[in-house]
Amino acid sequence: MARTSLGFLALAVVLLFVADIEISTSDPWTEFGRMALGVVTPDFTATESLFEAILMTLAFALVGVALANVFGFMLALAFHYRVVRVGCAFIRAIHELFWALIFLQIFGLSPLTGVLAIAIPYSGIIAKVYSEIMEEADQSPLRVIPAGTGNISTFLFARLPEAFAHFKNYSLYRLECGLRSSAVLGFVGLPTLGYHLESAFRQGHYSEVSALLILFYIIIATLRRWMHRKLLPLYLIGALFALPSSAGFSLDNIIRFLTSDIVPHPLRTAETIDTAALTAFWHWLTELFTTQALPGIANTLVLTMIALVGAGIGTLIFFPLISPKFFGPKGRTAGHVFLVVLRSTPEYILAYVFLQLWGPSMAPAIVALSLHNAAIIGHLIGRHTETLPLRADSAKGLNLYFWEALPRVYPQFLAFLFYRWEVILRETAILGILGIPTLGFFVDSAFADIRYDRALLLILITALLNIAVDTLSRMIRARLRLKTTLDHE
Amino acid sequence: MFRNIFMTAAMLLGLSAAAHADTFVFTAIPDEDESRLQTRFQKVATYLTKTLGVDVKFIPVKSYDAAVTAFRNDQVQLAWFGGLSGVRARRLVDGSKAIAQGYEDQFFVTYFIANASTGLNESKGFPMGIKDKTFTFGSKGSTSGRLMPEFHIRKELGGAPDKVFGRVGFSGDHSRTIALVQSGAYEVGATNYAVWENEVKAGKIDPSKVKVIWKTPAYPDYQWTIRGDVEKKFGAGFTEKVTQALLGMNDKDLLASFPRKSFVPASNADYQPIVDTGKSIGLID
CATH class of the missing domain: 1.10.3720.10 (MetI-like)
Known part of the structure; x- marks a missing residue:
């Protein structure tokens, strides 16, 4: 379990060097001022x-x-x-x-x-x-069912x-x-x-x-x-x-x-399906793959992997906020409000706020996806700790966290996180505003250009990528024997 | 419980299949001030109902392509399109016609705007200094926020936007473009001149932070487009009646929804430059 976690962490760190996370300084304060005013009014x-x-x-x-x-x-x-x-x-x-x-x-x-x-x-x-x-x-x-009972x-x-x-x-x-x-x-x-x-x-x-x-x-x-x-x-x-x-x-x-x-454009406009039409179709297909699908897949995966680890780290920070093992009723209510706000604010809006702060790059998307998902998994893990029996003389505070709570919820935490993997992958779809060409960005462009042939092919590719990640996640969960319990996705 | 769910599902399908008979429906691309869109365009619908003598309804849409799709699927018969979306819609619906445009749309322009940190100033010719900066368009399907600026960028800088700029974004909206360039999140952007002028008037723009650095040559933009088959449903001469109703709209309050000074006649041929530009940069097949 530790090896898998460290492996994912190392991968994310390596990808951070590849990823486009340049921060361009800007003057966000006028816009932030307006946002803050909006929040209080x-x-x-x-x-x-x-x-x-x-x-x-x-x-x-x-x-x-x-x-x-x-x-x-x-x-x-x-x-x-x-x-x-x-x-x-x-x-x-x-x-x-x-x-x-x-x-x-x-x-x-x-x-x-x-x-x-x-x-x-x-x-x-x-x-x-x-x-x-x-x-x-x-x-x-x-x-205890008698023999002969019907199905x-x-x-x-x-x-x-x-x-x-x-x-x-x-x-x-x-x-x-x-x-x-x-x-x-x-x-x-x-x-x-x-x-x-x-x-x-x-x-x-x-x-x-x-x-x-x-x-x-x-x-x-x-x-x-x-x-x-x-x-x-x-x-x-x-x-x-x-x-x-x-x-x-x-x-x-x-x-x-x-x-x-949804019929590819070269085939739709061809009079008959002959060699010329098929050649044109081949060109259409290779062009779509090299200029959109492949870079889209690469960007989507880089963003997903970093955001996954980010969400994991966030979860470990967030879950005590709503756990009765760490906070009293008042503190927990505040924790609940904080998590409801984070998980119910559309990622798109979170990303935009960070875009103002750091300029366009993958950074706002990574932080937005990490926070949003950390709030969701943090909520589930926090709830899960409610049922953890503790000894009367158990440690408190940080000692309780590191020596008891964390080790005991860790398998559950990994199970939820891997469950969320494919969800994060899907969510990268709606962050085109940041100028990161993920698969979702290209799908959105195809719809905007009213090119449904391209849109559908790209959606199919996205779906296959999703299934691949889901399969991988299931294999890892099975190998680590992580029990897939309820209330998850 | 399950029986209830099934029944409701059946009802749902039944409800959806009930089509509206003979209501003339129009839409407008979401463009500038979207607040109270329904309320404002309801007034236009009321005006058209009175003038045309048929029931007229407005439905709001969220994007340029949604407007085109609704027009194509005959869910709306009349639409206030941008240059590019109008061209796309007319290519998809045989016999559809551009019938009127705003007075301002005969010579629309796009403003290139830059954050003060770039040190760029307004120039007569194309601002070559924007090369390698970060750049944001508006919506992907916009004429003034995408098509025309991309055309000039490709022509003057000799490459696709993602090759000649440090980074390219699509803010999704003209006001958003201005906000993003003003805050410096993007260094340069392209926006609809009318939206810019409105925001200047509304005091939302700080001239020490963002300014106009180039104005494109003029091109035809927004127009009213009507489906070719409306006469079958609403009687012969209906297209002409709608055209006259639009041209005769002179109530300031109604015109402010667009916002335009007045409407003038238009034809499909007026938009040939948009078709050519769209094809030349690969936005139209």
Whole structure:
């Protein structure tokens, strides 16, 4: 375990020399002054249709996560089929923003775009987690089942009840992620909080930004208070009525997208598929690979590896903040607020703040991704320490941290961190503003240029890279025998 | 619980399939002041409803390409596009026409702006001193923030932006470009002149920190584009009616949404220079 950790640390340090982290000094203070003023003067009246935006954020998240639960559960039951496993790995390898961009071409700004953009990747994630939960569930009820009991009865009465509590717990965590995703979908035009957040932030209306963020923090922080199972059907029906009636979609658009838009340009424009067309296609392909895919992969990996280690270091600092082993109730509340703020502020906004400070390079992206992910894993580990039994005469403070808490949570910490690896890889997608040409930057460019053929090929490459990292992460976890417990992603 | 979820899923699909009948829908690219966009453009929709005698609705979009996609998919029939996005939209929709442009759009310009730390000053010719500096464009699909500046950069500095600059970013927005160059996060940038002038008036620009170093030659920019098939839905002569309604819009309050002094006639041919420029730098296939 120590060797793996040091290996990753060494790799990150080496990559820091390769990475483009030049800091260009600048004069950020005017802009910082405005941001700071915005933080202390939140303006809740600046956003038009604010109530609607909150409602939409909740509605997309609720319906999307509910559908993902249904599909994910069904897929989990069939998870022993290789094709299901690979299929799930593939659909969750694509960032929800990319799903949204694809569906925007087909369905336009209809509620279906937002709901599917959440439901599809989440089904893939939930299928994986639920199947693991059922595998790891207590097997003892199975032993007392009379011989001759049917498969369905066995499943319903012996296996499901045990796993169900875990499902419930995990769904709640997924809903928090769903709310974040739902807000972020506003960046591409869906009418959620992110829509107004992005506009306000882009134009430097920081009082409006802070008001929107505060509302969002409140929604996330109070999730466990308002989300009860009994109220769920009510929420879902409400969500469906709240979703906008769409602008409609036509079959023609779907057919056009699938049979023409995504066909590589040289083949689409060729009269017949002959040698000339194939040569042109080959040139198109090699050009795309050498100028975009390869540099994109390199930059994405460098950024991901450094941010992964950064997130790890951050986690080790953050988790005591919410742990009862280190802080009293008041300190922990402050810790919770700090972590909710860090993990609910979109990485894009964090990155922009650091961009102002250090100028364009990979540095703002590394710090933004590290902090955001450290806050998420720190939260999970901090919660995990609540259940750690300590002896009455155990050490306190730093001694407790280094000699007891850290060694005991370390395997759990590594397991979560490796889980997060592929997530960090996906998140590098939305940091194009920093001028770092990651794969996501090129995907975004292809969509902006209305070149869906390129966009789709690059998304496929991104997905394959994601699956590769996920496989590697699983191998490392298996070798280190890190137990993949609940409440993770 | 599961039954509820299934029922809601079914309802969702049903809801989505219900298309709006015969509402004339328009959009505008997100460009300058996005605050209260819905409220401001609702007034334009009300004006058009009154003038055209059909139900007119505005839908907001988040990006240039989203505007083009909505136009292409017939979710909007009329759009206020930039030069490049308009050209792209018309290439994708047969028979679509540019019908009106802003008075200012006949001779639009891009400003190159630089942080004071660069020591660059305004020049008549292209500022060769920006070579190897850090540079930010606006949105990737913008005419004034991307297409035209990139064209001049390639022509004068003889290479793609990522080769001739120390670093290239896409701020995503004209105001953002100004903020980033003013703070020095990027040394040089290219921005829409109208946005610059507005921010100067609003007192958001500190002349000791950022200044204009070059103004590009003029080019045609924003315009109203309408789909070719609207007459099938809204009757013969509808295109002409819409054109007249736009040209006749002289309420200051309405024009301030764009913001333009007035609208003047335009045609697809007016935008040939944009098509040629787009092709020459590989932004249009």
